[in-house]
Every structure is written in structure tokens, then in C-alpha cells.
Amino acid sequence: MIIAGIIGSFSLALIAIGVMTTLVPMHGVGIGFSPLDIGWIAGLYYLGFLVGPWIAPPLVQRLGSGRAFAVAALLALGGIIVLPLFPDAAAWAGIRFVSGTGFAVLYILAEAGLNAEVSNAGRGRMLSIYMIVSKAALMLGQLVVGTLGVEGWAPFVAASGVVALAAVLRMQIPTGKVLMSAGRLRPLRVLRAAPVAMTGCAIYGLGEASLYALGPLYAQSNGMGVAEVSMFMTATLLGAAVAQWPLGWLSDRMDRRRAILLGVVCTMIAVCALGLTARPGFAVALAGGFVLGGSLLPLYGLLVALGNDSATNEERVEMGSGLVFAYAVGAIVGPPAAAVLMELTPRGLPLWLAALSAVQIVILLVAMRRPAPLTQPL
Template sequence: MASSLAARVARNETLSAAWGVWALLFGIGLLMVGNGLQSSLLGVRASTEDFGSTVTGLVMSGYFVGFLAGSTLTPRAVARVGHVRVFAALASLASMTILVHAVFVTPVVWGLMRLFTGFAYAGLYVVAESWLNDRASNELRGRLLSVYMIVTFMGLGGGQALLNVASPSTPDLFILISVIVSFAVVPILLSATRQPDSDAPDPLSLRQLYRITPLGTLGCFATGIVNGTIFGMGAVYARMSGLSVAEVSVFMGVLIAGGAVLQWPIGKLSDIMDRRKVITGTALAAAALAALAVPVADISRIGFMAIAAGIGGTALTLYSLFLAYANDHLEPRQMVAASSGLVLVGGLGAVLGPSTTGWVMGRVGAEGFLWYLCVVHAGIALFALYRMTRREAPSGDDQVSYVVVPTRTTPMGTAWTDEVSGENEEAPAGG
């Protein structure tokens, strides 16, 4: 009875806190709808325009180059002119760049616009997440992060569904994205009653980070490759495989849904056993599913979509696992500094993912997308097995609790996650 009452109170407190920041969550959800729709739309349209897989991969990589720059430079701009001005300027940039895609359908212009888009979205996430972080109390921050993740995945999935609203060959969907992004500004700006702390964390050198946690560092790099491949080239692969526009939206939707559903159970499993074993098993499952999807794609469309959900559920879970594993070996005072390094490493991998995947697909065909995912995940599993021979697993008291993080977390967003981990460090709970 007491535990049931405590759970009910905790749920009510979480709902109350979420309602207090509904405008921020609503705005973030709209941003994710726009971003999810945009990535799939550009992949489909690039395939229609015969850009070629290699060129398309380079174009899509531009987003992650811009994302790295935006996540690094935005905190400095916020410190100079404030959250409101930076957010409004970046939203305008994101709204404008997608319209340029519709006017100038050429790889060079698209590559440049993808760079600007990545810069804008990274900055928008930094500002929005720091606002949300500032509004959450220490006691509710972890639970509010879970709500934030639900909104994030719902937004990404909703964006895929909107791909069916109009033909990708017309400007309609480009205009729709611009409207969605522009509207996302309204609730967030109206909710800004005070400025949060805008201090950026001091960086930790990548060499030091690797020495502390080789598996965590290289794992974040490899999952960056995977995430860049899935979100940058997933729609391109689907179109090259002969899927209709509606089927492309379903394919991308089930990938994201799989990631949303399996994040929590896999993460909690990693809290109660050697996290490296969970990482190894998850990576091997992703590799096996990617390989299995190659023949199944020609046999059963339903079976293929089910496997795609499994690929998303395993592949999109690994980043959070690696972040938790890295935190297992960090002192609380190091976590915020290390988070920026891990995001940087993941971002570098995300830049590499679409371009290399496009090159592979150009050589072996559409199935190169799946084989590339298979090889990367197999490499992750092998390195995790190797590291298990080099270091003992941390004890239960030294292992921090798993926290779900978005696949496109910015340094400030990860700093928020690390604050949650830091709180768990103070009162270990079987992590």
C-alpha cells in the first residue's frame, strides 16, 4: 500500500512538472517532427533526382558537420546575447534553409543547406534543453528526462507519418516543415520567463577521455556512425530497395519505434549485470538482424518491417549504453566535462556514417546499407569482448544508473543527463 501510494505521488509530481513546462515540451516535439520529416524527405527526393548514393551520403553528412559546429558555438552566443535572441535566430535559419532546398535542387546547394540546418538544430536543442533543465528540480529531473524522451521519439515518428501528406516531388512538404519549425518557436519563446545559467562546460581532452574509458569513447564514435547512417541514409536505402513513399515512412517509423520501445528494458538490464555483456549482446543482435534483413527484404514485407523494428531497437539503444558505461569510470566532477567529449566523438562518427554508407551502397547496391550496419555492430561487439579481457567490471555500487538520452544529444543536454547520474552517485541504487 505504501509503495503504491509513493508511486502515485511520484507520478502526480512528474505530470505536474511536465505540465509546468508543457510549452517547452510541445515546442521540442514540433522541432523533432520537422527534423524527422526533413531527413526522410531529403533522402526520398535525392533518390528521385538521381543524386546517386555516394553524393547523397556526402550531402546528408553536411548536417552532422553543422551539428558539431552548432553544439560547440551556440553556448558562446547564448552567453553574449541571451537565450531568446539565439533561439529566434536559429529557428529562422532552420525555417529558411528547408525552403532553399525546394528552390535549388542541386547537391552543392543541398550540402550547404544541410550544414546550416545541422548548425541551427544543434543550437535549438542546446537552448531548449538548457531551458528545460533549468526549470526542473533536482528531484524530478530524471523523471522529466523520461517524458522528454517520449516527446522526442513521438516527434520523430510523427515526422515520418507526414511524409505521406504530399508528394516529395513538390514543394509542399518543404513548406510544411518550414511552418512546423516556425510554429515551434511560439510556445517556447512565450514560456521564457527567466534566463537559465548559460555557462558552457570545460572540455576534457579526447586522449584523457580514451585513457579513462576506451570502450565508452570508441563506442560513442561507432554509434555515431550508426545513427548518422540510419537517420541520414535510411530513407535513401528504402527508396533504392523499391519501397513506395508510404512504405519509406513506415520503415523509418518502425526503426524509431523499436528504439523507443527497447531503450528502457535493455538499459535496466545493463544496470543489474556487467554492462559490457549487454553491449556485446545488443551489438551482436543488431548485426545479426541487419544481415537477416537482406534476404527477408525480398521475401516478406511484413517480416522485413519487423526486423527493421528490431534493428532500431538494438542500434539506437547503444549510445545510451556507452554513455552509461563511460560514466561508470568517471568521477562525478569529470562527468560534465567528459560529456562534451563524448558528444564530439559521436558527432564525428555521425559525419562519417552517411558518406561511407553512400560509398558502400554505390558499390554493392541498396543492401550495402544493411551490410554496413552489420559490419559496424560486429566491430562494436568484438571490441567490447576485447575490453572485457583488459578490465574488471565495476561493482554494483560503482555503476551509475542507466539514463535514456536522445541519439542527437547536445553537450548541454548530456550535461543534464550527467547531473542526473551525479545525483545517483550520491545515493547508489544497484547501478
């Protein structure tokens, strides 16, 4: 009941994120924003994900997790509903920063609450369900945009409405395991406690954000038309949906680091297949995209599970904050770095992902020389 309530309430917030992902650039262009304006607005939104992890621990310490969720939802909601009032790019950038901060805190609280309710032995499967439902909610947000369009107040009201509903639902959930907090984020402490998870989240952010931002451009530069580009990106999401549960199940049956290593090795194989082919045929690109999505995109859930395996309930908010902070750093740095490589060669994106995979493999192999953390029985 508690786990279903946490996933359900956060999924409503994710519908809003899905709506805003498309609504912000399309509505912005419609009111005269330039591509550079849209880029800055997106950058400030993700900058909020750097700030949110510093806010979450003191919020939980002072208000408790339920009311902290409501405050974060208010920040996210406010950063949606006021946008049509200020048709100015600079104002939108500042407002999206506030919204990004709120959504970052919502991520942290949802994941901390879920991890508090499950033992290590079932953590991978539970987070796999969470990730699958999250992807479905994001896709539902796209359908909302398709239904309401990108003009007028309707899509903004709908997005802010589901965030408000998420806060109301979250406040109705029984308390469950009490989440405490040290009151502040200490990144070095999180790094010492979960080095593989934190470095892995940073590397994941470098790769995942690059794939989402530049995957369509990579496909287009290799001769794909608009419909084929769409199918290539859809193949990555389909691969993630298919592989998420098996990888989560596997991570509960073995040293979780081995399951992560399997995903990273498969990522390396997929990007090498794409990168070593001068202009991969559409079928090869589609298969490579499916394997790439199925091996790369599920890794976040496994990394969060790994980090929380060694955390107590009193440490989960700080652990979650540290992992989201690491992801945000990677997500901000990754696309520009990958774009530089793509300026040099159309194979730049696969080469970038291959380099990241190689670094992650080395980190995992070194870490696996130590015994795996003990797991708890279900």
C-alpha cells in the first residue's frame, strides 16, 4: 500500500515533467523564443537539479518527508502555472530553475521513501517497477500535450493540476518507515559510503543526457529521415522497457555490481557496433538502439539500489540527494562534451558512450575485488 502510494503519487508528478519536456520548447518557439533561448531555459532547469539535493535534507529534517514533498510540489507547480504570465525568455529561465529544484526534491523523496520500505533482497525488482512506471508516466505526459496542444493555458493548467494532485495523494499515504535526515548534503560522505553508486550516477548522467539530447542528431547525420529517427529513439525506450525488470531481478540474485557490469558491457557492445560502422543500415541502427536502450537506461535504478544497500533509513535522504546531485552534474556536462565529438565525426556519440562505458567497467572491476555488501532477507 505504501509503496504503491509513493509510486502512484510521484508518477503524477512525472506526467507533468513529460508535459513540460515538450511544452516548454514548443510554446516558447511559438511566442518568439530563439533556439538559444530554449537552450538556456533547459540549462537553468537542470541547474535546479544541482540545487535540489542541497535543499532536500534540511526540508526533511524540519518538516518530515510528507510535508517536504508538499513544499517541493508547490515549487514545481508554481514553476509551471506562472509561465504564461511572463512571455520573456529570461523570466522563463528563472522560473524553470525553481521548477527544476522542486522536481529534484520530489525525485529524492520518492526514491528515499521507496528504498526505506524494502530490503536489499528485493530492492532491484522494486526499483525496476518504479522505473517502468516512471517511463510510462513520462510517455503519458506526451499524450496530454498531443491532446491539449501547446497553445493557451490548458496544458499549463493540466500539468500543474497533476502536480497538485500528487501532493494531495502523497499526504494521504500512511507514514510507513520514518525518514530522518542529517540536515545537509555531504557529497564526500556519500562518495565514501557508496563510491560505485555515486560515480556510476555521474557517468550515467553523462551518457543518458547525451543520448536523449544528441541521439536524434546522430541518427539524422547517418542518413535517417524524420520517421526513422523517431523509430530509432523509440527503439531505445522499448529496449529499456523490456530489459528493466530482468536486470532488476538479476541484481537481486547476485552481487548487484555484477548486474551493473553486465549492463555496461552490453552498452559497450552496442555503441561499438554503431560506432565502428561508417553508416549503419537502418536495421542495424534499430537493433543497436534497442540493445543500447536496454543496457544503458535501466542502470540508474540498479545504481540507486546499490547505493541504498549500504544506507540506513536515517541516511536515505542524504544518499538519494548525493546520487541525484552526481547525476545532475553528469547531465549538465555530458551533452556539450558529446557535441564537441560530434562536430569532429558523425560517430562522436557512440565514441563518447564507449569511452564512458570503459571508465565504468574499470571502476566496477576494481570495486569487485572487495566482497559484496551483505543483503537482508525479504
